[in-house]
Amino acid sequence: EIVLTQSPATLSLSPGQRATLSCRASQSVGTYLGWYQQKPGQAPRLLIYGASTRATGIPARFSGSGSGTDFTLTISSLEPEDFAVYYCQQRNSWPITFGQGTRLEIK
């Protein structure tokens, strides 16, 4: 099973700042890595697939990078609505696995 480790667990920033979230895989997942945003009481929303492609309707301030075992989600300038929990997920091999999440909170 591929283990995804996200860091940090919690990130405290202010609107307008840049957020950098990390996801590290225990073995290579190529570029089969997705990022999701989840707000309280809502379903997860796909932000990024294929490690770096924004899903439909996702603002350009969200970007993904990386391949193999190290991946990054960057939010260039935080908006108030961006404060949420973010998960990475690999679909390179079964079982499909998720990271434990990074909580992005307002400082």
Next chain:
Amino acid sequence: EVQLVESGGGLVQPGGSLRLSCATSGFTFRSQWMGWVRQAPGKGLEWVADIKGDESEKTYADSLKGRFTISRDNAKNSLYLQMNSLTVDDTAVYYCAREYFRAYGPWGQGILVTVSS
């Protein structure tokens, strides 16, 4: 617009069974892998199962130990999850999701399953 709507959740006693449904619209259902993901209260996301468009492939999380069965009806554009021998650890919100470029998107709104005596 792609839509997924889960139903069939609720309260069930330990050892009981429940069948979840996911009605879909807005895309060519029979061509898509579909999956179920669950989230225990206050916890992260846990993959449950996946099924190929023609039902020729099904995969499950090892932790389910054969208790859950994923299926689909392409004529009805619907996905199902049969859950047997439920335990309190199966209490969670269950989401259905469409596979999209090896990720999941979109997701249904989720349905709560509570296992309790």
